[in-house]
Structure formats: C-alpha cells, structure tokens
Amino acid sequence: MNTTRPEINQSISLLDRSMDQKEQNAIEVNNLSIYYGSFRAVKNITLEVPPRKITAIIGPSGCGKSTMLRSFNRMNELVPTAWAEGEVFFQGQNLYAPDVDPVEVRRRIGMVFQKPNPFPKSIFDNIAWGAKINGFKGKKSELDELVTESLKSAALWDEVHDKLDQSGLSLSGGQQQRLCIARTIAVKPDIILMDEPCSALDPIATLKIEELMRELSTEYTIIIVTHNMQQAARVSDYTAFFTMDEDRAGYLMEYGETTQIFTNPKEQVTEDYITGRFG
C-alpha cells in the first residue's frame, strides 16, 4: 500500500499536466475506510478521479469495489451498520462532513445499478420523476424536452419515442438499463456511478451501453465497477485495481491509466489478476 501511493500520485499529476491545468478533480478520496459494524470492508483509500473521464474499478470478488463506489454518493448508509472514516472531496466539499445532506449528494452524484431497476411507471414518468422531486418547476413542454433530451443522450429515443406512456418494465433488459441511465442524466448530475451496469445484460446490449458510456464521458465523469476486465480495458480511461488483505479488507493496489495498467502494470499482483492467474 505504502509503496504504491507515491506512484499513484505521480500518475495523477502527470495526467493533470496533460489536461487543463486548472481543472479540478471530480472526486478526491483521502484515506477513506468503510466499515460494516466492526468489519472493515475497505481501508485507507486515497484516490483522485479525473473529470469527464471513465474510471474503472476492478478487482476480485469481495474486495470492496461496490462498497467503494457506493461511498461516493453515500449510498452505503442504506445499510444500517455501515459507517465511514476519512474524507471524500467533491468540488472542494467533504461529502462526509456532518452538515452534508446525503440526499443532495445523491442528486449531484447519480447511480446506475447492477440490475436494471426502472420504476413500474411509464417511460416518461421514469425520467420525469427525478426532475419533479428535485424541484423541476418548468412547463409541461419543458418537461417533455427534458425527457426527450435525456432519452436521446441515453441513445434510447429512437427505440421508445412512440411509446413513452408504456411501462418502463415492458422494455428489454438493455433498454431498461439505458432507461435507468437516461433517468440518471435527467437530474443533471456531475458524476455517474455505475455498479456493474452490464452484468445482467447480453453481449449486444453490453456493447450498446459501452458505446453510450464513451459518449457520455464527454460530459460526465463516470466511475464504473466491473467484473469484466475486457470491459474495463475497452471503455475506461483510468483503472483502479483493488484487492484485499488477509482480514478481507479491500485496498487500492494500483491506479493509473488503463493502458498502463493493462499493458505494463507496476505490481505483480495486478499483473496476475489481469492475466487471469487469480481472482
């Protein structure tokens, strides 16, 4: 852990210089540990996520990838025993400061889940609902426009434009997942978290989602957890490799540009994992 950290910082600073110098990181994690009761699920994570890029989190099962991802929008707190230690900075604000409302965090940092979970409502309402509850006060026409725009951004408009009043559940799995992405975009978050978004989908639907992610990354910061290393290699700009210690606490092993992680990993463990020797 200690040996890897300077390298991470180095890689990030390299990357910063190559991009707009003034641009702030989308998320900065500082020495974060997350616990379920007394069990430490992830420990001492320090990580900087660049804006408008796709960052993939990979690692063996049970190493705390999802826990890590859910800590970015405080979704972990839905588990009654979960608590966190450390800091997660978003636009200079520590998300774990006591006066930060998790509801606000989740509106700014949206999430797409493993299993497509559209609301049992019409396609239109699926997208409009998020805007409505967040205080969207526009006219009906503006709402229509928002729904249209969101569906177009999620590459779903062509398939559903003539059946917006049908239930979201009537769509195929891949379409449902894109509907969930459209729904997330509609509340205009800054960051989209994706928790294994393709693991319940067939290869063609997966490909579509991956294309969509590439398109969205021009506007949004995307952090994706995936079990599929090919997927991480295909879509992500940066990759964080997590593994766990003997207490089953996950930690960040290596973090850097995806090409570097997959072609020239610095750690032997990383290489073993991506070449399929363990995990």
Added chain:
Amino acid sequence: MSAKPAGQGPGAKRSKYRAGLLTTSPGETSNLPARHRVGTIWMVIFQASTIIGIIALMTLLFKVINDSFGYAIISYKTEPATLVESATPIEELTQNDLIAILQVNLTSGRYQTIFKEIAAEDLSQEELVDLVITEVAKPQVAATFTLLESIFEKEEIYQYAIDNFPGGFLTFRNWVSLDFVTSPQSSNPLVAGVRNAILGSLFTIFIAMIFSLPLGVMSAIYLEEYARDNWINRVIRTNINNLAGVPSIIYGILGLAVFVRVLEPVNSGAMFGIGDSSSTANVRTILSAGLTLGLLVLPLVIINAQEAIRSVPRSLREASLGLGGTKWQTVWYHVLPNAIPGTLTGSILAMSRAIGETAPLVVIGASTFITYDPNSPFSKFTTLPIQIYQWTARPQDVWRNLAAAAIIVLLILLLAMNAIAIYLRNRYTRRLA
C-alpha cells in the same frame, strides 16, 4: 430416460417401473421401490387431509342449503273462508267488504294505528286483501321441511299437511329470497328479513375499515421504514403478531371498557348533540362496534401492510434514493404504491374476518331485535352473525330456516368482499407491471 418420481400424480403407480434395470453390479440391490412407496404413502396422506377439509366444507354448505329451501305448511289463525259469509274468496271481495272485515275483526286501536297515515278508502283492493290476510287471518308457519325431504318425501308431506292442517296450505318456500334480503327484522318468520343486519354489518365494517386501514398502514410504514432495529421495536413487532392471535372476545371486553364505558359521551353521540340519548342504545352504537372490530383487525392490517412493504424490492428504493429522492419521497411515490395491492388484499381479508365476528359484538351489546335500519354511527345496530346467533337460539323450528338463509347471505357477502380483494389486487398489479 428420466424417471418420474412416484407420487407426482394419481397415475404414478409403483408397478410402472421395474426396479434395477440400470443396476450395474449384480450384487447391488435397489431401494428405489421402497423410496417410491414412501412417497406414495405421503401423497395419499396429503390427499386425504385435503379431502377431509373439503368434505367438512361441503357438509356445512349442504346443511345450510338444505335448510334454506323446502316446503312449509302455512296455517291461518283465523281461516279466511270463515271471514266471509258468502262463498266468494276474499281475493274477489270489493274494497268496502274488505274494510268491513277489517273493522269487524280488528280492535279499534289496531285499526286506527294501521290507517293513521293513509285512509282505508285510498288503498287498492290488492293492498286491502293483503291487510286482511296479515292482520286478520294471520298466517303462521306450522311446519317446515328441508330441501331433501321436500324432494324425496313429497307424498308424505302432502299427506301430513292434509291430515294435520286442513285449513292451511303447503307451499315451496325459498327462505333466502329477495324479500328476505330487503325486509327488516320481524317477529313473524314469514316476513322477517335481514336488511337491518346487512346494513348494520356493512356499516360497522365500514367504520372498522376507515379506522384500522390508515392507522395500520401508517404504523406499518413506521415500523418497516423508520423504526430502528432496537429491542423496543423488536418487542413491538413481536407483540403485534401476538395481538393478532388474541381471542376476539377479549377485544369485545376491551371495546366494552374503552368505547362503551370510557368514551361514552363520544360514542353515544351525546357530545355532538346527535344520537338519541333517551333511547336504550346507550353507547351500544355502530361506532362502538366499528371501533372494536377495527381494533380487532388492526394487528392483521399492520402485519399485512408490513409484509407488503417489505416485499417492495430494495432496488426500487435504491433507484429512488439514487436520484436524490428523500426517504419520504421514496416511501410515498414508490414503496406505498407498490405495497397497495398486498395491503388491500390483506386488509379486505381481515375485514371479512371481522364481518363474521359475533363474540365481541355480543359483549359490547349489539341489539338482538331491532326492526329499523341504522341511520347514523350513533344508532343501535345488529349484524348478520348476531342475527343468525339469535335466530338459532329460538325454540321454533322455522327460525332455523331463517338462520340458514341468513348464513347464505353472510357467505355471499364474504365472497363478494373477497372478490373485491382479488379484483383490486389484479387491477393494481396490472397497472404496476
């Protein structure tokens, strides 16, 4: 070839398979026949238990139907033929003759009571004939027969009627007729009906529902969504389940103590200046009964609502929260709508339990004989089970036919409520899926 396990259907006979066809080594013995045999034995036991249940239900149904239809011998206290001197049957008499008969045979007090509202001359000939028959001739049920007897012992019944009641007549009576449903309670079995009881039942159930449904659903939301998992809440949860098993008469005693005694001014309507405080209703009102039944079903409603809320998938809550929904918005827009079908179904089934309750209503003082409809939450009332209970306790046989008929009405009411429950569940489920 996949072997179908024995006991999968009635046709799965042991002899269908020959054991040991696939046995490789010669010394190996197959225990398969024995295993199949065990399966078959259990299947028969399961089948038998189902059949016993069905037989019990069929017996009940048969008994009730058997009593609800059948011949009845009606005899007159004063035979109509003796009322007129000429040979004309009373149906063909003129209005004046009929009025004369009424004047002669009725006490003047009774005569005035009948014609207080409307003059005798204003009634039609048919109405006067009816009056003469009910008021003067006074038909009575002399004997009743069950449906089975009416079908298979017709001749004997005819003979019996001719021998014993020469002035009466024999009629096939359908006790559970439309008249029975729409007529009020009466001391005369020929005209007695269950209208008051049906209205009383529906009224009390309605009050029980509007009391327990919101309360139960709100409690369930609190317990499922907000209450922390500490020991107090665990004790509460466990005891709600226990409350659902408390005998209903205990709730009657509770209702008597709380609604009838402590809340007397409220539940009698005296506090609002309505309800007749002078009557014998006291606080034995529809409101007291409704609240008692509401209390009785409250635990069931809570449990059903809790289960319905628990069955709303976690992914839906996460989706809502992930979009920046607050806890309240998540509960209101997603958890509740999806929990409605389950809650409604469970609640209506709980209500149909309540509609059959007798014991608590006896304790809080349901009226056993009232002839008018309940017209406010503060009026006296009777309900179908009370009515049935009261009729079966009477000595004359004929009331048992009426009780059977009332049971059929109660069963139909129950079936209707359950049908509504199923309809609502399907309707909402379709809308959501």
